[in-house]
Amino acid sequence: MPLPVPDQLGDLPYAHLLTPHTGRLRSDERYDTALFDGGEYTDEAAGGATFLECAFSNVSLSGVRLRQGRFNEVWVQGSRLVACDLAESEWQDAAFLGGVLAGIAAHGSALRRVVFRQCKLESVNLRAATLRDVVFEDCVLRDVDFGDARLTEVTFLGSTLEEVRLRGARLSKTDLRGAVRLGLSDGHEGLRGALISSSQLFELAPQFAQALGITVKDR
Template sequence: MNVPGELSHLPYADLLQPHAGGLAARQRYDTVHFDGLTLEEERADDAQFLECAVTECAITGGSLRAARFNEVWIQGTRLVGTGCAETNWLDSTADSCVLAGVEAFGAQLRRVSFRRCKFDSVNLRSAALHEVVFEDCVLRDVDLGGARLADVSFPGSALERLRLGRAALKRVDLRGASLLDLADGYEALSGAMINSSQLVQLAPGLAGALGIVVEDR
């Protein structure tokens, strides 16, 4: 996945136009730059963001339900309590962002990269993640219950109290995670790759999930 490191590296950087004001539902935003904005309780359900950049913004509350993000680059942005359910993400990147209390159940992510991001109490239940990379991220109390993950990796990321109940994993690479701590869903690891040290850490939870009684005489 070719991930741009700076705004100027975007193939559409020279086409970006600054945006002022709020957001609107069912609006199409094409080659727009959202920079340094504070957006509170905005409603942009079913909006489309095409080849856009979002830098140093603060988004609190509101709803982006079923919005589409195609080739969007997000940097240094905070989303707190924002409704992102059933959103669709394609060929997009988030760098150094914070997501807290975000409701993103049923979201669809394909070829998406997260770098140096912090996820706190994010709801991704029943989401679909395909070719997604979490690099040097922190995922704390993230709920992936019932989600479908394929070709997903977590290099350098810390996973704390991750929920995987009823999730379906396929070619999910957890070997590079710096911390792997599950709250539930040990059975979902049948579709994941882990290393030997992670296996030792997960052994008590795996034994419990399989009904194995470990008792030293």
């Protein structure tokens, strides 16, 4: 089941504490109950920054470097993240609603209790990341790389997967049955430990056969 996430900014439990943020983002800065509303941030360096009970509404981040950032109880709505560096970042009790993440480096990151709802993820590098209790709901995941990642209790409700890579991934209690489309470009062996439906199994059968070196040929 999807985790409960407010759809409106005013419904956040810390909404009354939010203070509008002005100025640039800074490395190793601590942002506590900050509201980022409608701003544009381009090519800024904010590595190691901490965001606690913050909200991002209709924000555009392009080329922003947030490597090793920490995001706890963060709400991101209607925002665009393009070509951002989120490698080795930590996300807990966070939500992305109706946004776009494109060309994102998030390898080695850790996501726990994170919801992506009605988002588009394209060319997102999640190699060697750790995802626990993460929900992708009504999302499009295109060219997303989960290579060598660990996925535990991850669900893909109503989501479309296209050219997703799972080579070397380790899945546990990960439920793919709700996916509208299960398009994998490699790493079919990485599905070990996942739950899939019988129709998905039938759809993936030719790719499983190829991965196992089995030739299927009717007389």
